[in-house]
Amino acid sequence: MIPTVYGKRGLSAVHCFDPRGKIILLGVFLVTFFLPLRIGHLGIHLAAVAVLTVVFLGIGNVLRTLRLILPILVLVLILTPPFHREGPVLFSIRSVPILTVFGLVEALRLIVRFTGITLIFYLFMGTTDPDSLVLAFRWFRLPFSVSMVLSIALEYIPTIRIIYDQVRDAHRLRLADETMEARQAVNSGRTREKGKSKPRGKRGHRLAESIPILTSVLILSVRRIPTLAMALECRGVGRKNRRSSFHSLKTGAPMIRDGLITALIAATVVFSIVLFP
Amino acid sequence: MDKEKRRSRIPGSPAFRIASLAILTAVTAVFTYMVRIPIAPTRGYLNLGDVAIYFTAFTFGPVSALIAGGLGTALADIISGYSQWAPISLLVHGLQGLAAGLIASIAWRAKRETFNLYWLVAAAAGTVVMCAGYLGAGTLMVGFSAALVELPGNLLQNLAGVVGAVPLTIAVRKAYPPVAELRW
Numbered sequence: 406m407i408p409t410v411y412g413k414r415g416l417s418a419v420h421c422f423d424p425r426g427k428i429i430l431l432g433v434f435l436v437t438f439f440l441p442l443r444i445g446h447l448g449i450h451l452a453a454v455a456v457l458t459v460v461f462l463g464i465g466n467v468l469r470t471l472r473l474i475l476p477i478l479v480l481v482l483i484l485t486p487p488f489h490r491e492g493p494v495l496f497s498i499r500s501v502p503i504l505t506v507f508g509l510v511e512a513l514r515l516i517v518r519f520t521g522i523t524l525i526f527y528l529f530m531g532t533t534d535p536d537s538l539v540l541a542f543r544w545f546r547l548p549f550s551v552s553m554v555l556s557i558a559l560e561y562i563p564t565i566r567i568i569y570d571q572v573r574d575a576h577r578l579r580l581a582d583e584t585m586e587a588r589q590a591v592n593s594g595r596t597r598e599k600g601k602s603k604p605r606g607k608r609g610h611r612l613a614e615s616i617p618i619l620t621s622v623l624i625l626s627v628r629r630i631p632t633l634a635m636a637l638e639c640r641g642v643g644r645k646n647r648r649s650s651f652h653s654l655k656t657g658a659p660m661i662r663d664g665l666i667t668a669l670i671a672a673t674v675v676f677s678i679v680l681f682p
Numbered sequence: 683m684d685k686e687k688r689r690s691r692i693p694g695s696p697a698f699r700i701a702s703l704a705i706l707t708a709v710t711a712v713f714t715y716m717v718r719i720p721i722a723p724t725r726g727y728l729n730l731g732d733v734a735i736y737f738t739a740f741t742f743g744p745v746s747a748l749i750a751g752g753l754g755t756a757l758a759d760i761i762s763g764y765s766q767w768a769p770i771s772l773l774v775h776g777l778q779g780l781a782a783g784l785i786a787s788i789a790w791r792a793k794r795e796t797f798n799l800y801w802l803v804a805a806a807a808g809t810v811v812m813c814a815g816y817l818g819a820g821t822l823m824v825g826f827s828a829a830l831v832e833l834p835g836n837l838l839q840n841l842a843g844v845v846g847a848v849p850l851t852i853a854v855r856k857a858y859p860p861v862a863e864l865r866w
Contacts, residue, residue, distance in 0.1 A: 473764070480824075488827050519824050526765040527766075558707035559757070562711050617853075623737065624861075626709050627854075633704070634695070635697075
């Protein structure tokens with residue numbers, strides 16, 4: 406299982422919230438961050454998303470996410486104002502405007518947008534496990550074959566990761582063995598045998614060193630395709646009366662409750678945009 | 683003999699397509715989020731997702747590269763905590779795989795299965811699509827100036843992808859010839 410869910414799983418309301426509702430709200434908030442609204446309005450949306458993310462995922466996780474995007478935010482703050490020189494000048498060098506009010510507002514708008522998008526995605530993905538996500542997309546009429554591809558890929562990622570680790574470790578052992586042989590040869594005064602590879606430095610030839618590992622990983626992976634295909638055929642995939650089907654997400658009262666909450670939040674966001682553009 | 687017959691019969695069936703796309707998607711995801719090569723001067727990383735995309739395009743064709751490239755990199759973004767880029771990766775890397783795969787399939791149809799000029803043209807097309815896609819999407823997300831700064835990194839990443847994918851494809855075909863039969 407791939408760890409993508411953070412926070413107190415199972416205890417928080419957002420973790421238990423219907424993934425279909427989360428997808429709709431994700432779309433609503435994403436559109437909001439791209440609308441040409443006032444910076445204050447966007448700031449309120451960002452604050453709401455940030456508070457929700459901190460409450461449900463914890464301040465540590467949120468700070469870690471923000472640290473990941475910090476370099477790009479700094480770049481936006483430095484590089485955006487010189488491209489927008491309209492409005493009152495705040496800072497100039499030899500009468501060349503470097504920082505104007507419009508440039509600063511534009512930089513802040515981009516920072517709020519990117520931070521907001523990052524946090525809303527983090528809140529969404531950090532509280533939804535990938536399998537529920539596939540089921541939710543399936544509910545939104547994602548084709549059966551694409552859902553199966555996603556579902557099987559999610560199961561196979563840890564397997565291929567293990568294969569990669571094993572192959573890499575095996576290659577490292579071989580290299581360690583060669584290095585030891587080389588050292589022994591140097592100590593005993595013998596020269597390196599022709600055709601034997603040179604022990605490589607830590608930084609050099611990283612890509613070249615990884616090719617044999619990747620070749621082995623790819624071969625071990627693609628060899629599984631016919632077996633997996635036969636297994637799927639045995640499960641009836643590709644036939645009209647197939648025996649494989651997806652679970653369905655919860656229905657009844659919980660779905661109606663989460664649906665109403667989704668509608669309420671989406672309506673609040675839309676009204677706030679219409680009333681205070 | 684039966685096994686061979688069975689294997690040759692399967693490619694093209696819905697089950698085989700799902701199986702190959704799922705495995706290639708998983709491989710692309712693992713290559714993207716696990717295999718990272720440190721770049722000493724910037725302390726950044728090059729991921730090898732593009733190696734997997736170009737390998738898929740050269741070996742399995744445009745449709746496989748479109749789906750596995752897009753889904754694999756999007757899943758890798760989700761797993762590694764950069765989920766805000768997942769929709770963009772889905773689209774851009776998918777189109778990158780499609781562009782590279784369409785050109786590489788010309789060589790496939792001409793029965794030129796080893797390294798040839800089409801692979802380089804395919805890689806160049808994939809690079810253009812990927813860099814243009816990320817520049818456009820980056821402009822929407824963080825503005826043109828910040829998106830432009832990312833361009834050299836994307837070019838370097840693609841270059842590493844091409845440099846890695848060509849010997850990898852040749853090595854895999856040489857070490858495991860039945861891989862050619864898995865194309866659909």
